[in-house]
Amino acid sequence: MSIKTEHPIATPPANNPSGSGAAHGGAGDPDASQNQPQDTGATPSGAKTPSALSGRALLKALPLALRKLNPVAMIRRPVLFVVELGAALLTVLALAEPFLGAQETATPTPAGFTWAIAIWLWLTVLFGSLAEAVAEGRGKAQADTLRKTRSETPARVVEQGKPTTQAKPTAQGGSTASGSDAGNRAGAWDPASDPAALRATVTKRASSALVAGDVVVVEAGELIPGDGDVIHGVASVDESAITGESAPVVRESGGDRSSVTGGTRVLSDRLLVRITSTPGQTFVDRMIALVEGASRRKTPNEVALDVLLATLTLVFLVVTLTLNPIASAVAPPVSLAVLVALLVCLIPTTISALLSAIGIAGMDRLVRRNVLALSGRAVEAAGDVSTLLLDKTGTITYGNRRAVAVIPAAGVDQESAWSAAVEASAADTTPEGRSVLDLARTEAGAPSALADAAASGTEASGAGASDGTPVAFSATTRMSGVDRADGSSLRKGAASAVLAWLDAAGQSPDARTHSALDDAVGTIAASGGTPLVVAELTAAGGGRVLAVIHLKDVVKEGLPEKFAQLRAMGIRTVMITGDNQVTARAIAAEAGVDDVLAEATPEDKLALIKAEQSGGRMVAMTGDGTNDAPALAQADVGVAMNTGTSAAKEAGNMVDLDSDPAKLIDIVAIGKQLLITRGALTTFSIANDLAKYFAIVPAMFMGVFPQLAALNVMSLSSPASAVLSAVIFNAVVILALIPLSLRGVKYRAVSASKLLGRNLLIYGLGGVVAPFVGIKLIDLLVSLIPGF
């Protein structure tokens, strides 16, 4: 048996935005296969379970475990701290005993008894810190692999404000055109819309000296020196260092696929990247800290449990301390060694020792599924999720929305329609906008020369081909376009938004145009496409619809089965999108979600989450866009797609490196497993402690009260043996349960009450019976020692 750490991160589905890699069921984590509902399509591939625990792994964790014995560190774990104090006290007592006179005690104890108890108490604390050390050690190898990606890279920093070959663009053209680029400050020099930046002075700097706000140039073959957002260019990027997935992904400016991670490699083309993280706080740094368990903080649930366990400890401390005063009238005092032993047996040492290991193991299981949980609290919340909200574009679909057709409106000729579509897209920096120009260049009958001119216009100044003010796309207006110098304006966007825009100017289309438009829009939407209506308001106050652009996106594969599985787990899936009702319905039907909220603004998304939460439900949200960020932050579990924007990744509390919306199945299963494991081991631990009381107290006082012999159902060989056996059992149970706490209790998709019943039976009853059997067996061995 060995702990398998060669695969720092499992390498499941290729949700390749280019569509070439088929999304398949999450595989690669042999561990999770046994914790999963049966039909996830996980393929264990015969690998050994990483949770299997070898003696070698325990030995490797020993140095760390010994360091954890430092009382300053131990105070964090109050129950174990009490055991450590007891061990220290008895060690001193054992040393002093030869110099103290013999005393009459309730429990006759043989020579070496105090030493034996002291040693086993030390072992108890050691096993307790070993559990945590083993859990943390499992992440060490993963962390080492990740550290390699963090190697120093020379970064080429664009000197801000000093473009050498060309003058600054006008403040107007520069800042407006870049309005949709996350992180741009209005008025600041903007290299994204200043192609001169690509020829501007660059200075070499070590990647470790980069600060947030720096703009770097990265070319094909080079490593991206830090985390950031692409502000100019499109490139394919090899992210295998982070995701383990070898298929390259597309990263581009302007849209929801703009974030890049330091340590990944640009394979083609050139990118301008605005750095968003400071050295030492990069994505990879956070991953390393996570898998090492270094940055782990106790979750509120863990704190609550700790308080309960500490309270129990206090109660038993009082019980133990009052034993002698109460019994003093009728019996000789119980010796200090026996009192400490009794206390340690009664306090919940087992669960206290395993608590943090259970939490770390849960995080670790997520990392193996390619999910980075940034807080333990999120992992726990995942176990209780009842609603999953998903963003459409980039989450349910690949997020590669491209124009595939331009349909002229009634009474508009082909050429006018195309030129309007192109002009409205000339300054649109979103991938959707660029795709219109791309289409115009390749489509027969389209004015490719116009598109070229428009595209080069964008390259040259960041403004459109016409001398006007570009109007950037925003998720709130759901439109983009241009206000021309002559006072006329052009818009393209969601049908409802553009019609409302015309309506506000008193220029609603006539009935005939309207119904033709409805037909065109309806047909595109019914196929799951996104229709963008292009319309114009003239300077004279006239207005008309010119064209409908058909944007197409592809739904990720295998979603209906996965969502059916979520349904079986009692989780409702709701797709929320800024897109229109019909498109939303079509995509929802294809993906198999339970419900849809269409035409949602970022505020609507947030409001929906709050509404769901107010019913006491735990809500998970999966999204990729900057406009999803508020919702991701509000959700109890916010899973950002790795393909998404930095804003989304910052806002969420988990990042899915595979950008697979169905990953929530795994996340929920792991969360539930964490809760169940902790519940089961808490039940076991407390049942165990109470049983120990009844197992050893009669034996302890047998010498003084012969009547108690009747209660000594286990017929333990002597009072001293009973006490020592109980202490040994108490220690050994911790060691024996380390593998279970790391692997987790088996989780099956059955109802919560059924699960509770089953676990109470196994771990409650098991906890009561185990001490009787265990202590008896140990007693048989201990009784072989002369004197016991």
Ligand SMILES: Nc1ncnc2c1ncn2[C@@H]1O[C@H](COP(=O)(O)OP(=O)(O)OP(=O)(O)O)[C@@H](O)[C@H]1O
């Ligand atoms: N570049 C653009 N120019 C004009 N209108 C656009 C552009 N991109 C999208 N739209 C319109 O705005 C709507 C909202 O787009 P957005 O990308 O914000 O959707 P969303 O809220 O993120 O939802 P989802 O990502 O689930 O589709 C789209 O449905 C589309 O009609």
Ligand SMILES: [K+]
């Ligand atoms: K105990």
Ligand SMILES: [Mg+2]
């Ligand atoms: Mg989106």
